[in-house]
Amino acid sequence: MKSRTSKKQDPKSTTQPTSETINWYDHPEWYEAGFLKETPTEARFLEDVFRKYVPFPVERILEAGCGSGRLVREMARRGYAVTGMDLSQPSLDYCAKKLKEMGVRAVLSKQDMTDFHFDQPFDAAFNAINTFRHLETESTAANHLKCVAKHLRPGGVFVLSLHIVPSDGELWGTESWSVKTPQYQIRYSLTVKEVDLDKRIEELKMTMKVSIDGQEKKLTDLLRLRLYNVDQLKSLLEKVKALELVGVYDFWFDISDPCRLSKKSCDVVLILKKKA
Numbered sequence: 001m002k003s004r005t006s007k008k009q010d011p012k013s014t015t016q017p018t019s020e021t022i023n024w025y026d027h028p029e030w031y032e033a034g035f036l037k038e039t040p041t042e043a044r045f046l047e048d049v050f051r052k053y054v055p056f057p058v059e060r061i062l063e064a065g066c067g068s069g070r071l072v073r074e075m076a077r078r079g080y081a082v083t084g085m086d087l088s089q090p091s092l093d094y095c096a097k098k099l100k101e102m103g104v105r106a107v108l109s110k111q112d113m114t115d116f117h118f119d120q121p122f123d124a125a126f127n128a129i130n131t132f133r134h135l136e137t138e139s140t141a142a143n144h145l146k147c148v149a150k151h152l153r154p155g156g157v158f159v160l161s162l163h164i165v166p167s168d169g170e171l172w173g174t175e176s177w178s179v180k181t182p183q184y185q186i187r188y189s190l191t192v193k194e195v196d197l198d199k200r201i202e203e204l205k206m207t208m209k210v211s212i213d214g215q216e217k218k219l220t221d222l223l224r225l226r227l228y229n230v231d232q233l234k235s236l237l238e239k240v241k242a243l244e245l246v247g248v249y250d251f252w253f254d255i256s257d258p259c260r261l262s263k264k265s266c267d268v269v270l271i272l273k274k275k276a
């Protein structure tokens with residue numbers, strides 16, 4: 001995402017929070033705080049998937065669009081040889097700093113997930129929480145899937161999590177949640193501002209209200225994501241012959257509770273296997 005212009009208010013004001021339009025991914029610590037609670041569940045699920053679907057021990061893994069690296073760090077801590085790839089330098093720098101603090105290693109690489117290159121293949125790869133939907137066109141989405149497939153060992157898996165629009169689903173809405181730590185409190189909200197069904201793009205207003213040292217900062221970003229319904233997702237998957245859909249789950253990340261892609265599907269985790 002590109003940085004946007006900033007609009008500042010008097011920082012000394014105690015009644016009005018300071019307000020800035022930013023790129024969320026330039027603030028990796030605050031961004032990821034909103035998703036840290038889910039991280040152990042997602043990491044455990046990835047390990048369950050490796051055990052269930054991969055016919056060899058999984059060691060080398062890749063995260064596409066790893067951002068601040070909450071999953072890179074968790075999987076490295078669990079003993080995997082992890083590579084994280086992203087375009088956001090502040091996020092990669094933050095991840096490197098946290099890895100050093102933890103005393104664990106991972107490879108971090110600034111590359112585009114639609115056209116990346118690594119010398120060695122991976123046993124498994126993953127792409128979490130709608131990162132895939134940053135790819136705004138059919139061709140960039142297909143390129144990503146093909147590039148991942150090219151980098152997987154035959155029999156290896158790609159775990160892809162994304163929100164799709166159910167046939168009776170509401171396109172408009174707001175989602176809000178809060179996170180409190182001893183250092184700060186952050187309130188997050190995501191609101192759908194624009195929907196273009198022809199271009200299959202939704203524009204989300206993302207707000208973080210960060211309370212820190214008695215001051216409140218309001219940070220706002222606009223994010224464009226590609227929309228999928230189940231047929232559009234199936235049609236895209238059909239274009240990538242090297243990957244076969246072998247499992248579907250939802251955002252409960254429960255390996256004992258697989259589901260199917262259907263018109264009612266909403267939050268899906270696809271298990272795509274590299275064909276032999």
Ligand SMILES: C[S@@+](CC[C@H](N)C(=O)[O-])C[C@H]1O[C@@H](n2cnc3c(N)ncnc32)[C@H](O)[C@@H]1O
Binds near residue numbers: 070091127128129135
């Ligand atoms: C929603 S964040 C997810 C971060 C991380 N996967 C997680 O689960 O916390 C999406 C990330 O995708 C990255 N991204 C977007 N487009 C990209 C592209 N074309 N290539 C590589 N990374 C990209 C952004 O920089 C951002 O860090």
